[in-house]
Amino acid sequence: MIEFLQIIFSFFLFFLIISVPINIFNPKIFLNNKFSILGTASFNLILNCNILLFLSILPIALDSYNLFFVFLYFFAFIYIYFIKNPKFDLYKKFTQFLLLFFIIYLIIATNVAGELNLGWDAKYFYYIYALFFIENQNLYDLGKFVHGTWHPHLGSFYWAFFWNLMPIKFEYIGRLFYVFILCFSIFYVCHNNLKGALISNIIFILTILLFYKYGRFSGLQEVLIFSFLAILSKYFSLLKNSKNVFYVFFIILGCNLIIWFKSEGIAYASIIILLLNFSNQISRKIKIYINISYVSMIIFKIAIYQFFDAKLIDTSGHPYYLDYISSLNFSFIIYKLKFIIPYLSYYILMNIFFISGIIVLCLLNFQKKIDSYIKHLNYYFILNLAFIFCAYLFRDMDIEYSIKTTMERVIFTSSGFYIFLIINFIKNLNKNL
Amino acid sequence: MLNIKKKSQIIILLILIIAVVIKTNFFRNLTEVALHKFDDRIINKYGYCSGESIGYLLYLKKKYQIKDNPKIVNYIHTPQVNWVITNTKVINKNSEELIFLNYPGPETEIDLEKINNHLFEFKDVVFYSNKFDKIESIEITNDSKSFEKIKWKIDILTIDKYRNKKKIRTFDIKNLLDENKKNELNIFFENLNFTNEEKFYFVIKNKNISEFKNLQLKIVLKNKYILKNFQIIDGINNCYYVRQI
Numbered sequence: 001m002i003e004f005l006q007i008i009f010s011f012f013l014f015f016l017i018i019s020v021p022i023n024i025f026n027p028k029i030f031l032n033n034k035f036s037i038l039g040t041a042s043f044n045l046i047l048n049c050n051i052l053l054f055l056s057i058l059p060i061a062l063d064s065y066n067l068f069f070v071f072l073y074f075f076a077f078i079y080i081y082f083i084k085n086p087k088f089d090l091y092k093k094f095t096q097f098l099l100l101f102f103i104i105y106l107i108i109a110t111n112v113a114g115e116l117n118l119g120w121d122a123k124y125f126y127y128i129y130a131l132f133f134i135e136n137q138n139l140y141d142l143g144k145f146v147h148g149t150w151h152p153h154l155g156s157f158y159w160a161f162f163w164n165l166m167p168i169k170f171e172y173i174g175r176l177f178y179v180f181i182l183c184f185s186i187f188y189v190c191h192n193n194l195k196g197a198l199i200s201n202i203i204f205i206l207t208i209l210l211f212y213k214y215g216r217f218s219g220l221q222e223v224l225i226f227s228f229l230a231i232l233s234k235y236f237s238l239l240k241n242s243k244n245v246f247y248v249f250f251i252i253l254g255c256n257l258i259i260w261f262k263s264e265g266i267a268y269a270s271i272i273i274l275l276l277n278f279s280n281q282i283s284r285k286i287k288i289y290i291n292i293s294y295v296s297m298i299i300f301k302i303a304i305y306q307f308f309d310a311k312l313i314d315t316s317g318h319p320y321y322l323d324y325i326s327s328l329n330f331s332f333i334i335y336k337l338k339f340i341i342p343y344l345s346y347y348i349l350m351n352i353f354f355i356s357g358i359i360v361l362c363l364l365n366f367q368k369k370i371d372s373y374i375k376h377l378n379y380y381f382i383l384n385l386a387f388i389f390c391a392y393l394f395r396d397m398d399i400e401y402s403i404k405t406t407m408e409r410v411i412f413t414s415s416g417f418y419i420f421l422i423i424n425f426i427k428n429l430n431k432n433l
Numbered sequence: 434m435l436n437i438k439k440k441s442q443i444i445i446l447l448i449l450i451i452a453v454v455i456k457t458n459f460f461r462n463l464t465e466v467a468l469h470k471f472d473d474r475i476i477n478k479y480g481y482c483s484g485e486s487i488g489y490l491l492y493l494k495k496k497y498q499i500k501d502n503p504k505i506v507n508y509i510h511t512p513q514v515n516w517v518i519t520n521t522k523v524i525n526k527n528s529e530e531l532i533f534l535n536y537p538g539p540e541t542e543i544d545l546e547k548i549n550n551h552l553f554e555f556k557d558v559v560f561y562s563n564k565f566d567k568i569e570s571i572e573i574t575n576d577s578k579s580f581e582k583i584k585w586k587i588d589i590l591t592i593d594k595y596r597n598k599k600k601i602r603t604f605d606i607k608n609l610l611d612e613n614k615k616n617e618l619n620i621f622f623e624n625l626n627f628t629n630e631e632k633f634y635f636v637i638k639n640k641n642i643s644e645f646k647n648l649q650l651k652i653v654l655k656n657k658y659i660l661k662n663f664q665i666i667d668g669i670n671n672c673y674y675v676r677q678i
Contacts, residue, residue, distance in 0.1 A: 001467050003466050003467075003471065004463070004466055004467060007466075100446075100450075103450065104450075104453065107453055107454060107457050107459050108457060110457070110459055110462045110463050110466060111457040111458065111459065111462050113462065113466045114458070114461065114462025114463075114465045114466055114474070115462070115478070116474055116475055116478050117478055117479075118512075118516070120512045120513075123512045123513045123514070123516045124512070124513045124516075127516045128515075128516055128519055128521065128524075131516070131519060131521050132521045135520070135521045135522060137521055137522065141521070144521075144524050144525055145521070145524050145525075146525070170471055198439065198442045198443070198446065199442065201446055202442060202445055202446055202449060205446065205449040205450060205452075205453060206449060208453060209449060209452055209453055209456060212453070212456060212457065214457075332595075335596075396594075397594060398594040399594075
């Protein structure tokens with residue numbers, strides 16, 4: 001029973017991450033514009049995940065700061081919500097609003113605690129990375145691990161951070177943070193404000209029901225990219241004019257996280273940055289800042305991985321070589337395409353979000369007036385497909401093996417960006433009925 | 434009217450919550466979490482001395498306070514199991530001890546996967562090449578009742594990820610087909626220099642091969658690790674914790 005109480009407690013711990021430092025009920029203190037409660041909570045999530053990223057690259061043992069971090073956040077929470085600006089009526093309403101989110105989190109978290117099985121890559125890489133942090137080593141010790149240079153460390157750091165916080169240490173508590181992020185991202189995408197929550201709640205549970213598969217939380221990192229892509233997709237829909245600079249700022253911060261979750265994160269982040277560049281709602285001056293920021297983020301990541309170990313994580317251990325790419329001949333490309341196209345079609349058809357996303361996108365493209373969000377999604381679709389084809393064509397690996405072991409997860413990750421489009425479409429249908 | 438719409442939405446919401454509860458086996462998981470300890474649940478999931486044998490590894494870790502990353506050789510192809518006893522502080526140092534999981538004995542028989550009557554594949558060859566020294570012999574079985582004398586040629590070849598073929602050896606089989614006689618091969622894995630993605634085939638060169646029903650090929654592999662060469666520290670069923678003598 002203590003374990004179950006820990007699971008309940010973990011929710012409140014993770015809740016700190018979305019409620020501090022910006023007051024979700026009164027964001028004006030930090031931000032000039034007026035944002036929704038969940039919108040502000042998503043800013044907190046992205047901000048805090050970036051703060052945790054910063055902590056993860058410090059050459060300090062996890063034990064020396066993670067309790068301090070949580071106490072600091074706990075006192076900040078008390079100060080912001082109970083001392084500085086208490087609004088108890090609103091809190092009561094918001095607690096009722098969050099109840100369903102809490103119930104769904106609890107159901108999924110119990111499933112994770114019961115299943116316990118780790119995914120193949122989690123056993124090879126991500127669990128061991130997390131173990132490095134748990135055993136008070138830091139990022140720069142990861143170089144000692146033979147497979148330590150294969151994948152970025154951030155998801156494993158989150159895993160270790162929350163696993164280490166609990167009085168009785170069970171590894172799965174760290175993975176519950178992935179559950180929380182996923183539930184929050186879908187909850188945020190489904191809800192606009194506290195009003196009219198019933199239909200949004202139905203859509204939220206329906207989405208969870210269609211999405212849910214234990215394997216997504218078996219320590220693999222795809223679910224993190226999926227969740228942040230879902231959040232960023234909603235930000236794109238809210239980019240109405242050049243005044244929405246905060247959304248641009250948080251899209252960039254979101255991209256910064258995505259590039260540290262998995263190596264292919266750089267492809268998703270680059271697509272998002274390209275979409276910002278294609279946007280008419282953003283001034284040229286801001287676009288220059290966006291590109292400079294993104295290039296700086298990439299350089300920073302490379303510098304961090306090279307600084308201590310002289311190894312570039314993204315290139316070592318990954319089957320992409322210039323020699324191989326330049327040696328590809330026409331018949332070999334055709335041979336590879338014979339595998340890529342049928343499997344890609346199959347996995348797209350099997351992924352409810354991806355296939356629904358394509359169908360909804362096609363329907364909306366036939367409308368008289370296509371808004372900028374649809375244009376962004378068109379570009380995303382094309383660039384995403386181009387990325388998938390390139391990823392498999394240029395990969396120096398047995399094509400069939402490579403597709404069978406990874407493509408389902410690539411399609412799943414990519415589908416995150418379509419979630420908001422589908423949900424919004426269903427909501428509009430409901431309004432018109 | 435509005436009230437009816439709201440009520441029906443609440444009913445849908447409840448049905449959906451119940452659907453999530455059912456889909457995730459909530460009550461079964463809740464009972465497991467409430468009644469069983471974490472370690473027991475892990476053992477139930479992964480097996481004690483079968484499959485990944487995580488239960489046995491946890492038992493060894495606890496009993497012998499293992500902190501020096503002994504090499505683990507699991508004879509069943511499962512995901513990596515080192516994560517259970519890894520000590521990241523000495524991650525690249527292997528101790529003198531070894532752990533054998535699902536140990537098959539000094540030799541083991543593998544059925545080759547039949548693609549057609551002419552072509553057989555030795556699946557997972559890279560996995561076996563780390564645990565076994567050589568392909569000792571090959572055996573042919575079939576349903577034929579005739580005492581026909583056969584004279585076959587068998588090519589052993591590998592195909593890499595670029596579809597390049599490499600012939601390893603050609604050998605002749607001359608014996609009565611129903612005798613299931615083993616034919617010596619002695620192909621040493623260390624001479625083959627496998628990369629990760631090679632496929633390993635046995636090709637029978639004989640025109641009349643389709644006449645034989647249920648033709649099967651079996652190979653016998655010789656184990657790299659012979660138990661009598663080790664001091665056994667602990668052992669349960671086919672799982673052993675050993676030290677090199």
